[in-house]
Amino acid sequence: MANSISDLEKQGKFSSGEAEVEVEAGIDDVKTNGLDREEYDPHTGVKRGLKTRHISMMAIAGIIGPGLFIGIGRGLALCGPAALIIGFFIVGCMGxxxxxxxxxxxTLYDFNFNTHAEKWVDPAxxxxxxxxxVILWICNVIQEYVSFTNILTFYxxxxxxxxWFLIFWFVFTLYQQLGVEAFGEAEYVLALTKLVFITAFYVFAIIYAAGGIKGRSPGNPFKETPFADGFKSILNSFVYAGVYMSGIESISLTVSESKNPRRAIPLAVKQTMFRILFVYFGICISYGITVPYDHPALSSENRTMKSPMTIAFTDAGWANAGYYVSTVVVITCFSSINCAIYLASRSLYNLSHEGYAPKIFQTHNKSGVPYVAIHTVHLFSFLNLLxxxxSGAKVYAYMVNISGVCTFIVWSAICFTHIRFRKGWLKQGHTLAELPYIAPFFPYLTYAALAVGIILMLVQGWSCFDPWSAPDFVDMYILLPLFPVFYYGYKYYFKTKYISYEDMDFETGKRFTGEQVEMLKIQDQNEKKKPLFHRMTHIFS
Structure with a gap:
């Protein structure tokens, strides 16, 4: 690198003292040593309105949907509590x-992950x-509407x-036109609300399982009924873990609409650990200690009543618990449906800008809202009426299976893209010191995650073989052979080439020079010297 940190200090460009280099965690109209960020993305035209606290809260609880309160009940019945935890642990590590x-x-580039794949692997x-x-989130939109409309019938x-669907279809259509700032603020409030609900249930689960409610006890499901069907239970759990964890990668799509991605993205990555441990492991454990997998209510026709949360509250003596859980799920659905539409539409919008979807999807209004892409993906939600x-339950299961395999494919592709990026970066003479954020334990963890992803793609649909079910086989595995069909189809039509390490372009779109990275790292050092409470204020400021 041209200048060391000490050299830059001697030149008077900045001082490592906190008084002269200070970055407040809550400040997002970023003017960081001249590293200004325009209000609108110059490439796509979307508005950069997401603050660090918005992205932080989205990383912690943003994409938590009704499946974590209702759909996981089916997972508990098929897998058992111990198998669920094992499945979520394996998938969580990969995530x-x-x-x-x-x-x-x-942190170095403003592209989302599929654009990275175009630059470091192959445009196709x-x-x-x-x-x-796009397919993943369209399926999620459909699933969320199914849960949402069914829950409303409980009232x-x-x-x-x-x-109910038609009423709220128009509500969500209008809401999506308000712009990214409104989306960010709403997600911030709704994510906080979801965390409060989840935390309250954890407190109840501990008290209930410990015998704190006189005359009521769930027994010890972990000891008495840990697995529903032995090793097969663990295999069953992978699909549920993949579906309910999908969305943690979505912060990559928020980069172009973030005011300060350099601060927000690494922060969100760190908070993913909290999300996996507190939300996913916490839910699995709290359900596992309060509801056995063979509880008859798990097979109820009513979606609210077969929620493990409803079952636990009801068994503890709260007869009207269904209304509380229904309210939790309705609030959750407002968030998850908004997120699903946002992610599906932004993915389609970005594909159009890259030239791999019709140009009409690039259309946006003066506020930077890509309304054509939004309305297009939202129209697919009418499929929930199937x-x-x-055969409604079957249709819903198909959507879940497609979402699960899409998640593993996308995650594996991201890991493979990162491996290619790092190899090319070093081969062209760049150093790790030039990277604002360095993935830990590379390449060992990344190769391990890629291997796990490939295995999960292959085993997630095992249940269609025992007993054999041709429709289930197609549903669970059709996207695997279709991937090379898409890939080679694009490759033939657009005459793309596999990018060699020597031909990778690391300059176009790069946000920071080597000297600016040095500045940012000094700012990080100063930030770490501040009290923990001060560093946490970005979540609430």
């Missing part, structure tokens, strides 16, 4: 390592990953399910 990759890639590869991500059956037929 965390994948987030390390995103941290390294997205990036386009395919991008379309798979009254005067309005039919399709009626669940009104007699």
């Amino acid at each position: 965390l390592i994948m987030m390390f990759s995103i941290g390294e890639l997205n 590869f990036g386009a395919t990953v991008g379309w798979y991500y 009254t059956d005067v309005v039919p399910i399709w009626g 669940t009104l037929s007699g």
Whole structure:
């Protein structure tokens, strides 16, 4: 590097003293030693309105949907509490390592992960990953509407399910036009609310399992019924873990709409550990200590009543617990549906800007809202009405399976892209000191995560073999052979080439020079000297 930290200090460009180099965690209209950030992304035209606290809270609890309160009940019945924890642990480790990759890639460049795949692997590869991500979130939009409309019928059956859907379809359509600042603020409040609900249930679960409610006890499900079907239970758990953890990678899509991605992205990566431990492990443990997997209510026809949370409250003596849980799920759905529409539309919008989707999806209004992409992905939500037929449960299961395999494919692609990026970076003579964020224990963890991802893709649909089910086989595995079809189709049509390490372009789109990275690292050092409470204020300021 041209200048060391001490050299830069001697030149008077800045001092390492806190008085002269100070970065307040809550400040997002970033003017960091001249590293200004424009209000609108010059490449895509979207508005940079997401603050660090928005992205931080989205990383912690943003994409938590109704599945974690209701859908996981089916997972508990099929797997058992111990199998759920093992499955979430394995998938969680892969997800965390994948987030390390995103941290390294997205602090240096403003691209989302499929654009990184285009630059460091092959444009056709990036386009395919991008379309798979669109598919993932369209399926999630459908799932969330199914849960949302069914839960609303718990309050009254005067309005039919399709009626609730039409009412809130227009509500969400209008809300999406408000702009990214409104989305960020709403997600911030809703994510905090979800954390409060989850924490309250944890406190209840501990008291209930410890015998704190007189005359009521759940027994010891972990000891008495740990696995529903032995090793097969663990294999079953992978799909649920993949579906409910999908979304942690979404911070990569917020980069172009973030006011300060250099601060927000590494912070969000670190908070992923909290999300995995507190939210996912916490839910699995709290359900596991309060509800046995063979509880008859888990197979209830009513979605609210088969929620493990409802079952635990009801068994503890709260007869009207269903209303509380329904309220929690409704609030959760407001957040998860908004997020799903946002992520699906932004993925489609970015693909269009890269030239791999019709140009009409690039259309946005004066506020930077890509309304054509939003309305297009939102129209797919009408497919949730298929669940009104007699095979509704089957349709919902298909959406879950597709989401799960898409998650593993996308995560594996991100890890592979990171491996290619780092190799090319070093081969061209760059050093790790030039990177604002360095993924820990590279390449060992990244290779391990890639291997786990490939294994999960292959084993997640094992249940279709025992007993054999051709429809389930197609649903669970069709996206694997379709990946090379997409890839080679794009490759043939656009005449793309696999990017060699020597041909990788690390200059176009790079946010920082080597000297600026040195400045930022000194700012990080000063930030670490501040009290812990001061460093945590970014979540609330």
